[in-house]
Amino acid sequence: MRIVVTAKYVPDINTDRGFDDGRVVRNAGEGTLNELDENAIEAALQLVEAERESGRIGPSDGEVVVVTMAGLDGDVALRKAFQLGVDRGIRVSDDALAGSDYFGTAAVLAAAVRKLGEESPVDLVVTGMAALDGLGSVVPTLLGAELGLPTLNLAMKVELAGGVLTITREIDDVTEQLSGPLPAVLSVTDSANQPRFPGFKLIMAARSKEIEVWSPADLGLDPAAAGSAGARTETLSAAPRPARPEVELVTDKGEGGVALADFLIRNDLV
Amino acid sequence: MTNRTVLVLLDPATEVRTSTLELLTIARGLGRVEAVTLEAPTVEVLAQLGAYGIETVHQAEPARDGACVSGDERHLPAVVAAALAAAVRLTDADVVLLPTSFAAKEAAALASHELGAGLVIDAASVREADGRIVAGKRVFAGSWDTECAVTTDVAVVTVRANSAVAQPVAAAVEPVTEGFAVEVAPSPVTLLSREVKADTSGRPPLDQAAIVVAGGRGTEGDFGPVEDLADALGAAVGASRDAAFEGWWDSYVGQTGVTVAPRVYIGAGISGAPHHRGGMQASQVIVAVNSDPEAPIFEICDFAVVGQLADVLPQAAAEIRKHKG
Numbered sequence: 176m177r178i179v180v181t182a183k184y185v186p187d188i189n190t191d192r193g194f195d196d197g198r199v200v201r202n203a204g205e206g207t208l209n210e211l212d213e214n215a216i217e218a219a220l221q222l223v224e225a226e227r228e229s230g231r232i233g234p235s236d237g238e239v240v241v242v243t244m245a246g247l248d249g250d251v252a253l254r255k256a257f258q259l260g261v262d263r264g265i266r267v268s269d270d271a272l273a274g275s276d277y278f279g280t281a282a283v284l285a286a287a288v289r290k291l292g293e294e295s296p297v298d299l300v301v302t303g304m305a306a307l308d309g310l311g312s313v314v315p316t317l318l319g320a321e322l323g324l325p326t327l328n329l330a331m332k333v334e335l336a337g338g339v340l341t342i343t344r345e346i347d348d349v350t351e352q353l354s355g356p357l358p359a360v361l362s363v364t365d366s367a368n369q370p371r372f373p374g375f376k377l378i379m380a381a382r383s384k385e386i387e388v389w390s391p392a393d394l395g396l397d398p399a400a401a402g403s404a405g406a407r408t409e410t411l412s413a414a415p416r417p418a419r420p421e422v423e424l425v426t427d428k429g430e431g432g433v434a435l436a437d438f439l440i441r442n443d444l445v
Numbered sequence: 446m447t448n449r450t451v452l453v454l455l456d457p458a459t460e461v462r463t464s465t466l467e468l469l470t471i472a473r474g475l476g477r478v479e480a481v482t483l484e485a486p487t488v489e490v491l492a493q494l495g496a497y498g499i500e501t502v503h504q505a506e507p508a509r510d511g512a513c514v515s516g517d518e519r520h521l522p523a524v525v526a527a528a529l530a531a532a533v534r535l536t537d538a539d540v541v542l543l544p545t546s547f548a549a550k551e552a553a554a555l556a557s558h559e560l561g562a563g564l565v566i567d568a569a570s571v572r573e574a575d576g577r578i579v580a581g582k583r584v585f586a587g588s589w590d591t592e593c594a595v596t597t598d599v600a601v602v603t604v605r606a607n608s609a610v611a612q613p614v615a616a617a618v619e620p621v622t623e624g625f626a627v628e629v630a631p632s633p634v635t636l637l638s639r640e641v642k643a644d645t646s647g648r649p650p651l652d653q654a655a656i657v658v659a660g661g662r663g664t665e666g667d668f669g670p671v672e673d674l675a676d677a678l679g680a681a682v683g684a685s686r687d688a689a690f691e692g693w694w695d696s697y698v699g700q701t702g703v704t705v706a707p708r709v710y711i712g713a714g715i716s717g718a719p720h721h722r723g724g725m726q727a728s729q730v731i732v733a734v735n736s737d738p739e740a741p742i743f744e745i746c747d748f749a750v751v752g753q754l755a756d757v758l759p760q761a762a763a764e765i766r767k768h769k770g
């Protein structure tokens with residue numbers, strides 16, 4: 176069982192996030208591994224562990240490789256992935272990749288998966304349900320399309336039996352069960368599992384673990400296919416919203432509900 | 446008016462939601478609007494489309510390996526995407542508009558991949574500027590406004606609910622339904638089951654409601670006061686993820702739940718964690734009820750009551766019922 180997880184480095188949602196020159200500001204120290212990709216890593220680790228426990232693969236067989244497309248800062252995300260127990264971390268980097276849109280991102284990640292597949296077969300690609308910066312939730316679908324693999328999205332439950340993956344998902348007001356044969360692309364939601372806490376030994380080991388850096392050329396990719404050159408959208412403006420007016424705060428002394436109703440009524444909101 | 450053709454996805458075709466009427470209104474500002482469906486629209490649906498100026502409804506007839514794709518499978522994103530891509534080619538359309546649901550995002554991604562089209566997810570506005578489609582988005586939990594232009598010939602845009610006020614045309618038209626063939630690629634994915642949750646609450650859907658009342662951990666599992674205020678206001682009911690994971694309510698608001706941007710959001714017993722804010726901070730007016738005067742949600746509120754929600758909400762509900770008469 177060889178699994179590739181795609182993971183993104185994003186600004187921490189607990190910090191002030193913003194734009195500079197039409198691009199998301201990514202300050203080292205203020206960025207993290209996209210939390211939802213921890214669910215993807217957890218799903219991958221659990222699948223490999225289950226294969227080992229069942230004896231279908233040897234106790235040291237199976238591999239989880241994390242791939243990120245990012246600048247140097249992206250190593251923060253990979254170190255976190257190492258702490259959780261993944262085997263390899265790859266950063267695809269190049270100045271020309273800056274400003275990639277969904278399609279560019281998917282094309283680069285797909286090329287990385289293909290290159291890994293040339294080394295030895297990849298059984299599964301797992302992604303998070305969304306990157307918490309842009310909340311697009313479309314890269315997994317595009318990755319599946321680029322790779323021409325069955326894509327099972329937004330799983331809240333994952334089962335693997337006899338080389339067939341079956342997922343349950345609840346999207347919008349619909350509950351679905353879908354299945355598809357490996358190799359496949361799978362995206363998992365935050366209800367799929369509870370990401371583990373890193374162990375002390377893994378935290379220590381993560382510090383010195385090697386991060387592999389690949390360029391678009393290593394992937395046989397024309398850099399113009401991704402980055403702002405290949406993007407199908409162009410940011411025209413980005414401006415912070417004006418601050419909200421000061422909150423009108425009422426302490427309930429028996430009339431709080433009346434005050435709330437009055438606020439709605441006098442502002443014509445009822 | 447330009448001579449653009451704008452396609453609007455109508456899936457399912459058995460009801461027209463308010464968000465679809467908003468989409469049709471936005472679409473009219475961009476060019477001539479036609480609808481795409483995967484099943485026969487009902488008579489009521491056709492009348493509503495006519496009231497919004499839709500003259501042509503393109504009804505896809507999807508087939509795979511010569512066999513008709515029918516039933517639940519028609520709602521699979523891959524099938525919807527194939528229908529959209531075929532409709533764009535058939536009508537030479539320039540723009541495709543979809544609502545922002547997870548299923549629609551998946552279909553939008555696949556259709557734009559197939560068409561080589563630019564894609565914008567979760568737009569709050571769509572306009573034309575210098576011959577290009579320009580979409581506005583509110584990002585980072587509603588703290589930044591951005592605009593981007595689509596640089597390809599075809600633009601695919603998902604538009605979030607409450608982005609426009611639905612406006613019928615002055616003179617209704619009579620839509621004509623035209624079938625068109627769609628060849629769907631063989632699918633390695635099998636749909637084992639599909640179940641649509643029947644909503645018997647009589648409340649508006651959470652993602653489209655003009656008013657949302659949401660309850661959190663502070664309800665301690667009793668959503669009675671939340672439902673009471675929601676019903677007095679004709680609002681939808683939501684929850685925080687913690688409340689949903691406890692099993693107190695089934696759908697929750699936030700970055701990984703439902704994104705809402707109603708006229709009024711009222712949060713009760715919700716602390717206002719960044720994950721929750723990410724799904725509601727674009728609301729026009731934000732109200733909170735929380736027993737903790739230091740609750741973080743107060744930082745983003747227009748109006749707030751420090752108090753017990755079990756006291757405050759029923760009193761507000763009664764007052765609103767009195768006002769409505």
Ligand SMILES: Cc1cc2nc3c(=O)[nH]c(=O)nc-3n(C[C@H](O)[C@H](O)[C@H](O)COP(=O)(O)OP(=O)(O)OC[C@H]3O[C@@H](n4cnc5c(N)ncnc54)[C@H](O)[C@@H]3O)c2cc1C
Binds near residue numbers: 702
């Ligand atoms: C990857 C990830 C994604 C997430 N996505 C989401 C998401 O999409 N949506 C979401 O909501 N959360 C999400 N969360 C969880 C989020 O971080 C918070 O844990 C959650 O929103 C807190 O829910 P709460 O406000 O109900 O509970 P708490 O934070 O426990 O707040 C309860 C509040 O109720 C108040 N209270 C208590 N008693 C009363 C009373 N009697 N009357 C009035 N007020 C009272 C308290 O003062 C407190 O402020 C996510 C977390 C992660 C890690």
Ligand SMILES: Nc1ncnc2c1ncn2[C@@H]1O[C@H](COP(=O)(O)O)[C@@H](O)[C@H]1O
Binds near residue numbers: 215242
């Ligand atoms: N630059 C990136 N590098 C690695 N993975 C990514 C990147 N962007 C998106 N992803 C993956 O795609 C998922 C969905 O992202 P998005 O479609 O941008 O919301 C994330 O959870 C990641 O698993």
